[in-house]
Amino acid sequence: MAATLARGDSSQDLRLPPRKRVRRLPENHVPDREGFSSAFKERLHFREGERLRVDGLSLEVLYTPGHTDDSRSFLLRPASHAPRVFTGDTLLIRGTGRTDFQNGDAAAQYDSLFGRLLKLPEESLVYPAHDYNGMTVSTIGEERRFNPRLQVKDKAEYVALMNGLELDNPRLMDIAVPANRACGLRPNPARSKTAP
Numbered sequence: 001m002a003a004t005l006a007r008g009d010s011s012q013d014l015r016l017p018p019r020k021r022v023r024r025l026p027e028n029h030v031p032d033r034e035g036f037s038s039a040f041k042e043r044l045h046f047r048e049g050e051r052l053r054v055d056g057l058s059l060e061v062l063y064t065p066g067h068t069d070d071s072r073s074f075l076l077r078p079a080s081h082a083p084r085v086f087t088g089d090t091l092l093i094r095g096t097g098r099t100d101f102q103n104g105d106a107a108a109q110y111d112s113l114f115g116r117l118l119k120l121p122e123e124s125l126v127y128p129a130h131d132y133n134g135m136t137v138s139t140i141g142e143e144r145r146f147n148p149r150l151q152v153k154d155k156a157e158y159v160a161l162m163n164g165l166e167l168d169n170p171r172l173m174d175i176a177v178p179a180n181r182a183c184g185l186r187p188n189p190a191r192s193k194t195a196p
Helices: 011-015 106-115 140-146 155-163 173-181 189-194
Strands: 051-054 057-063 072-076 084-088 125-128
Touching: 106 155, 125 140
Parallel strands: 084 125
Antiparallel strands: 051 057, 057 072, 072 084
């Protein structure tokens, strides 16, 4: 079974096709009563500072709550290149993840941004989970200078900014969040009726 690396349980993650979220199921998987493969119910919870080793790469886990209460970012420090940080929905290109649902917390996100991510070297490459404008990479320096949500004088101003966004709920949120908590798999109603 291939492993998936989830940054949190954001509703936007469901937009990826299943083959992008999960490479393959074990040949002998059997769906449970809810239609999920039990193989994907076992979630790995990464601790702050833990190192994940994948194909010779070492990713450092950064706990960056705010968008959700379990958001993580992953930092790669290659020896001969600028650091790379995979920020999930905590830090986007010219934006930040919303904090108004899914146990989001604008004050916690401020601390994650200003106390962790923005302290990385300016040349650090930023790879967010997604971008609605086709931008795929930025740098910490660019975001410090040009990200409108980071141009605040303190935590109180950031919290007021985030609490005043009045965003619509994402489409399919009631389906997406539970599916993301199950590593991107949606329950199969037909299977759940026949499963023991």
